[in-house]
Structure formats: structure tokens, C-alpha cells
Amino acid sequence: MRLSKICTAIATLTLVTTTFTPAAATAATDSVVRPVTACADLVRGFALPGAPTHVTSAAVVAATATDPEYCGVRGYVEPAVRFELRLPTTTYTGRYLQYGCGGFCGLVNPPAFADCLPHGGDFAVAATDDGHVGKTPAVVDDGSWGAHDQAARDDFEFRAPHVVSRASKALIQAFYGAPPRKSYFTGCSDGGREGLLLAQRYPADFDGIDAGAPAHYWGPRLGVYQTWLARANSAADGSPVLTAAKLPALHNAVLAACDRLDGLADGQLDDPRACRFDPATLTCTGADTPACLTPAQVAVVRKLYAPPTDARGTLLYPGGQQPGSELSWAGWIIATPETGGSAFARNLADNYLRYLGYPIGAPASTVDTFAFTKGEFDRLTPVGVRYDAMSLDLSAFQRRGGKLLLWHGWADEAIPPAGTLDYYQRLTHGRPQDWARLFMVPSLYHCGGGTTLTEFDPLRELVSWVERGTAPTRVTATGRDADGTVTRTRPVFAYPQRAVYDGTGSVDDAANFRPAPPSSPVRDVVHWAGERLYGIPGPVAP
Structure with a gap:
């Protein structure tokens, strides 16, 4: 669980109470x-x-x-x-x-x-x-x-x-004889969806919400995108076209092509959208080995990098897999022995389409029968909006002083980061607010794990934001090896700022990086089939 840093925050709050305004000092009192x-x-x-x-x-x-x-x-x-x-x-x-x-x-x-x-x-x-x-x-x-x-x-x-x-x-x-003084919510994936849902539909429940990699486009993500991942890599006989054995060579080729684009060769892509890697460069010229891709595998990789579309090219989801995420496809997109011989994307999609995605009693679907059409997208909408957390009206949460901290890994294999960027751009016009901020973490997989950075825990900063009024400008991400040894720390600055190496010291030490503005204007809004869902309110409980 991601609570290990909170004790530091609490100790800090206690130590500095004498320097706060009276209101902040009251909030920081930690009497038992x-x-x-x-x-x-x-x-x-x-x-x-x-x-x-x-x-x-x-x-x-x-x-x-x-x-x-x-x-x-x-x-x-x-x-x-x-x-x-x-x-x-x-x-x-x-x-x-x-x-x-x-x-x-x-x-x-x-x-x-x-x-x-x-x-x-x-x-x-x-x-x-x-x-x-x-x-x-x-x-x-x-x-x-x-x-x-x-x-x-x-x-x-x-x-x-x-x-x-x-x-x-x-x-x-x-x-205890009294309600809690401050209330916090933390979650990732479906938990991130729940965090956004609470801010949108129940704005009085929590003072601070930490929402990681939110699955807030529920119907499109489960019914369409996970189905796309499963079908993209399925041969006619149901076997996987792209195998896990090919992923290391693919990932290494991506790094060779794009690692230096952010100005530093450090084994990670700070913003993979700048990468224009063509998997055809790995096409086998002789025997099929783990170091190359067959033409069919090249086609699969291109599909995985692309968002799902209908026959007319209409986007049915805001994004696809990002360059740099390739090693995380094992288990989620490609079945492995460690995952019991099944891929998690297929399991989620099939269970959603069979049991959860349509009104009870209505005709259902499966991963193998679902059609990537606007009509089938729309058929998922009546139930999907009940799960969705896509409202852009968080005014009630904002008025009562609520703080929303969003974050997402750039190498997330389960929920493409484009969806969170699209939502944040629409919500805040891409600029950090005094009540809502986004942090994008290089190389981080879905909710944790990764190649160079493996942990991101912003709860300490959320507590400080709520109780001291200190809006977070940076959160330190950590990388650990299989033994738990810290191998890298790196600052993640409030989006759209990025971390730039100052030219001295180790590139694995967060102290050697400074914030910089984005290298190009922020244009994160995606025009896709689900745009109208932003205006459909979901149900609420008493």
C-alpha cells in the first residue's frame, strides 16, 4: 500500500505549526x-x-x-x-x-x-x-x-x-466522539475512477482525493479498448501473434530510436508522444528469432500503438499503447505462464461484455463477437454512463475546498494516458489549478512497476495541500530493483512542466533535475466517439 510516506508528512506538519497562519496551524494540530x-x-x-x-x-x-x-x-x-x-x-x-x-x-x-x-x-x-x-x-x-x-x-x-x-x-x-477532521480517498485504476466519481457526484465526502490512472471512461475502456487489445493480438485460431519473447527486442529498439529525444539517454521516455518509432525496422530478414518481428507481428504492434477505430476511422477510444510500454504488455495483452495462460485484458473485456456492459436481459456480446462500430459503441453507453466519471463540473468540490491530485504512468499498459490528459485538458485547460493538478510519471506501468521508475506516491503532498494549503509542484518518483534497492529517484513536476537534467551529478538522483516548461504547446484534447459523454451526469445514491 502507498502509505509509507505519510508519517513524514505528519511529522512535518507538527514541526512547523508555529510558522502557519492561524487557520493552517489549527489544521496541523496533531493531538491524539x-x-x-x-x-x-x-x-x-x-x-x-x-x-x-x-x-x-x-x-x-x-x-x-x-x-x-x-x-x-x-x-x-x-x-x-x-x-x-x-x-x-x-x-x-x-x-x-x-x-x-x-x-x-x-x-x-x-x-x-x-x-x-x-x-x-x-x-x-x-x-x-x-x-x-x-x-x-x-x-x-x-x-x-x-x-x-x-x-x-x-x-x-x-x-x-x-x-x-x-x-x-x-x-x-x-x-471517538467526533467525526474525522479531514477525510482522504486514494485509489488507482478503478480506484482512480472512484476518486473522480466521488469528486463529481459526492463532493462533500472527501477533502482530498488521490486518483491514479483513473478508469473513468468505463464502457469505452472495458467494452471497446480492452477488446481491441485482445483481438489485435489474436490469430485466426486464437493463438497470440506477438509473443512475450519478442518484447525485449521491441522495447530496446524503441529506446534506441527515441531515448535521446528528451535530451537525456537514461533508459526512459519522458514524453513518449514525441517518439515516431516504426516497428517495421525490426522486420525479420531471415529466420524468425526473438530479435525480430514477422510481418504479422509488425501489424499487431502498429495496432497496439494506435487507438481503436471503426471502419471509417472514427476513434472509439482516446488513445493506444505508448512507445516505451512494450515490456508491460506481457500478462496484460499477451498471455504468459505467470498469468495462468490468459491475458488480463481479454478476461476483463469478456466478463464486462458478457455480464456487466448491457442492461440486464438485453443481448450481450463477447470479445470474439464484438463489432468495432459506432453502433456497438453506442449500445454500451446506457450502462457505461452509470460507471463513468467524466463530468467536467467539479464546482461543488472546488467551492468546499476539495483538492484533486491526478496522476498517470506514461507506460501504462492497461489505461492509455491519453484519456487522462484529454480529461485534464478539458477540466483545467491544461494548466495546474489551486484545487486540481496532474502528474505524468515516465516509464511507470499501470499503478506501479516499470523499467526505470516503479513507484509513485503523492499522498504526502495531498495531505500537505489540504492541511497547509501548499499546492504540490513536484512529487518524487522512485525506481527499485527486484531486491527492493532504490536505483533511481526523479522529480515529477505538475503537468505540463517537465524535469530537465541540470548537467551535474547522477541522472538517477532527483536532486539533479529542475522544472522546465513544455517543449511544445499543450494540445491534449482528443476528438473521439465518446466526447458527448462528458455532458451526461451519472446516478447518485442518497
Whole structure:
């Protein structure tokens, strides 16, 4: 979990309270809030309007080397939104953090505290399964639970994160005698979608939202784009055309062609949009080896780099795979033994088209039968807009002082970064705001992992932004090897600024980089089939 840096932020807030304005000083006070009732007394019902809540268990969990003592609460919001809430007994200072889910969710991931003490338990933390239980072994890419259950769909589409925030705050009030002073949400992928959804539809729920690689174009991403990835690499017999063995040579060729375009040969593409790599340069001239591509494989790579289109060339999604992301295609686009012989993109797309993408009882589709037409795109819209988090009206969230921190990896294999850039350009005209900022992370895969940079954790900066009013201008990304050793740090500046090497010291040290304006004007708006979806509001729960 991405909480390891929060303790540093809290310590900083405490140390500098004397230099703040009175309002900021009040926000930064970290006095411990003690429980006013026994943990076991929380096992009861809470009659919250629109969110009847039942606590099924509550017990004190002893402190460990990394976690404080806490009251571990499990329960559900009717009809079946299961959640886990952890309430520190001796270290809580008034902050609440809720985690988002990934994939189709379907399980409660135990919410983590920060991994350092004594500040590891300043936050009460919670997570939910979004209202259903996924079937094993896949769980998060299982959609069969939604085939005939509209209530489960409602919970996953838009209701669960909101009602869990209400339930958690009611339990915090009951346990500590007061609601949380500040509330935060963090999530990536579907969790990023949930973060945007909360800012758009439930603007009073959270003070700060950290939304990574948001899956906010839900129907187009699941029904169209993941299907495109699966079909692009399928031969007539269903076997993969492009194999994982070809990816290292492909990636190395991309770096050879484009690594220096950002002014530094450092093994990463700071903005892959500048790369004009032609995979035909790798065409085999003799035997088919891992060092070259067959003509059929060249055609697949070109399809993967391109957005899905209909026969007339209309874009059915804002973007495609970015140069530099090639190594991440193994497992997501190309089945591997490590992923059980199946590709995650195909699993997600097929489950969505079979069970979740159309009204219950309406004709469904599959990865192998879906047609890339505007008509089929539109057929996904009535249900898709219920999941979508595409509204450009965040005025209510902004007025109440909410802060939105968006981020995305440039090498994201699951959700092309073009969609986030398109949304951010429409929302802010491409300029950092005092309430909304975007950070684009070179070489980062989907939510984490990568070739040179593997971790990005902006939660510390979000806390500082909300509680000190310090708008983030940079967040440091980290690269680690397989043993966990830090191999690179690099500043990521608020988009559209970029990091430029100052000419001295190691290129693996963030201290040796400065911000610079974009090398060309920002033009991130994409004209595609889903543009009108920005004006369609989604449903809300009470």
C-alpha cells in the first residue's frame, strides 16, 4: 500500500505549526483523539438514511512492529457492501483515509497503516469490496455476479464508495466522539475512477482525493479498448501473434530510436508522444528469432500503438499503447505462464461484455463477437454512463475546498494516458489549478512497476495541500530493483512542466533535475466517439 510516506508528512506538519497562519496551524494540530467507547460496543446497527449499516465484528488488535493497536471493525452497508475499518486506539489524530478498489473489485483488501511508528496510526483507514464477492481464482476480473443482480451493479457502479464513507464516519463518530477532521480517498485504476466519481457526484465526502490512472471512461475502456487489445493480438485460431519473447527486442529498439529525444539517454521516455518509432525496422530478414518481428507481428504492434477505430476511422477510444510500454504488455495483452495462460485484458473485456456492459436481459456480446462500430459503441453507453466519471463540473468540490491530485504512468499498459490528459485538458485547460493538478510519471506501468521508475506516491503532498494549503509542484518518483534497492529517484513536476537534467551529478538522483516548461504547446484534447459523454451526469445514491 502507498502509505509509507505519510508519517513524514505528519511529522512535518507538527514541526512547523508555529510558522502557519492561524487557520493552517489549527489544521496541523496533531493531538491524539482517544476512544470514548469500547471497541466491542460498535457491534450493532447504525440507521443511516440511505445507508443502513451493520457491524458484524469489532475487536481490538494488538500492536505489531509496523502497526499500532487498533479496533478492527467489519460489517456491511445494506444490501451487501462489505467493508473493513481500522480505528487506532492510541494514535489517531482525526484523519480518515479510504482506499479504492481495482479491476471489478469483489474482495476487501485489508486497509494498511503507514509502515513507520509512532505516526503509523494517525489515520483511521477503510476499504470495501464494492458490494459483491468475486469468484476465485480471478476475483477482480470476474463479472458474473452482475449478470442478473441490479443492486450489486448499482453498488459497484456508483454507490459503494459513498455509502462506505458515510458508514465509516458514523463509526468514527461513535468510537471517538467526533467525526474525522479531514477525510482522504486514494485509489488507482478503478480506484482512480472512484476518486473522480466521488469528486463529481459526492463532493462533500472527501477533502482530498488521490486518483491514479483513473478508469473513468468505463464502457469505452472495458467494452471497446480492452477488446481491441485482445483481438489485435489474436490469430485466426486464437493463438497470440506477438509473443512475450519478442518484447525485449521491441522495447530496446524503441529506446534506441527515441531515448535521446528528451535530451537525456537514461533508459526512459519522458514524453513518449514525441517518439515516431516504426516497428517495421525490426522486420525479420531471415529466420524468425526473438530479435525480430514477422510481418504479422509488425501489424499487431502498429495496432497496439494506435487507438481503436471503426471502419471509417472514427476513434472509439482516446488513445493506444505508448512507445516505451512494450515490456508491460506481457500478462496484460499477451498471455504468459505467470498469468495462468490468459491475458488480463481479454478476461476483463469478456466478463464486462458478457455480464456487466448491457442492461440486464438485453443481448450481450463477447470479445470474439464484438463489432468495432459506432453502433456497438453506442449500445454500451446506457450502462457505461452509470460507471463513468467524466463530468467536467467539479464546482461543488472546488467551492468546499476539495483538492484533486491526478496522476498517470506514461507506460501504462492497461489505461492509455491519453484519456487522462484529454480529461485534464478539458477540466483545467491544461494548466495546474489551486484545487486540481496532474502528474505524468515516465516509464511507470499501470499503478506501479516499470523499467526505470516503479513507484509513485503523492499522498504526502495531498495531505500537505489540504492541511497547509501548499499546492504540490513536484512529487518524487522512485525506481527499485527486484531486491527492493532504490536505483533511481526523479522529480515529477505538475503537468505540463517537465524535469530537465541540470548537467551535474547522477541522472538517477532527483536532486539533479529542475522544472522546465513544455517543449511544445499543450494540445491534449482528443476528438473521439465518446466526447458527448462528458455532458451526461451519472446516478447518485442518497
